[in-house]
Amino acid sequence: MNMNNPSSGNWSKHKAYYWYNRATGETSWAEPDGYNCRDNLCSQDSSNKWDKRWDKMDTDTGVDSTKAVHHIVLIRHGQYCEGNDDDVDRLLTDKGISQSLATGQRLRDLIEAGKIPRVEKFRYSTMVRASQTADLVLSKLQPMNEPGRVQPCSMIREGACIVPEPNISKEQWDVTETDFHRDGLRIEAAFRNYIHRAPADAKSSFTTVLVCHGNVIRYLVTRALQQDPAGWLRLSVANGSMTLISVYPTGKVSLTNLGDVGHFQSDLITYN
Secondary structure, eight states: OOOOOSSSSSEEEOTTSEEEETTTOOEEEOOOTTOOTTSSTTOOOTTOOOOTTTTSOOOTTSSOSOOOOEEEEEEEOOOBOOSOSSGGGOOBOHHHHHHHHHHHHHHHHHHHTTSSOOEEEEEEESSHHHHHHHHHHHTTSOOOOSTTSEEEEGGGSOOOOSOOSSOOOTTTOOOOHHHHHHHHHHHHHHHHHHSSOOOTTOOSOEEEEEEEOHHHHHHHHHHHTTOOGGGGGGOOOOTTOEEEEEEOTTSOEEEEEEEEOTTSOGGGOOOO
16 A cells, blocks of 8 residues: 655644544644634534534535535454454454455445445555455455555544443443543544535545444444434444445435445354
8 A cells, every 4th residue: 555645744634633644653633723622523403403514515505516426435344353452463364354355346346336436535544454454455446546545544543432322331341531532532533534525626426435443433424424423332333344425415414334244145244
């Protein structure tokens, strides 16, 4: 994969206050003036009315300036070796490799059949299991050699996105308030950067692929549907599965697939 930043240096600033180094995965926070990212990150309207301006990319005229649809494919990493505390040791199992290759072929089939449009952005978590999965998926796709088209992203690393409701015991998941405070901001930044309608000047529909993790995917789905994100743990996505979100010019959102593993033989379906 091309780890180089097409702009000067390796550092890239995202519009939602988060910095990361594409070469090393190192992260840094820098909040824009006048914006407090800790306030109302994902506040919900109790009336359950749809917020048409949720991504702040609507037009003042009310007339859609593009007919392009932004499709987002979320791929969970393949099965990996558990029992290791260090990320570098959490490598894909043989089954995880098979899952990743099968998902790469499925993605290629969907693109070639015209079911989803051209992949404009391919981003993958900097955690080892996700980076391995991305390599295997990419091996099944047409080359993406244009600068910046394929890049690592530390915003979509696994983490404690938000305290779930209902909560689970510390024995089941040993996380702290600090974990939620730190990781939640980062994963929310990923939502604001990657889940949105197509820009007004987009000439045609396009696809963004994110190879990441179960918690991240479930959080992004609940946020995109304007559901209470605290319900993320009620969802489940299998290893190597594909989730498809489509964002239309009006700002409406459609969840076509959630954790789809229909392209797997039954013995390849796992959840760890």
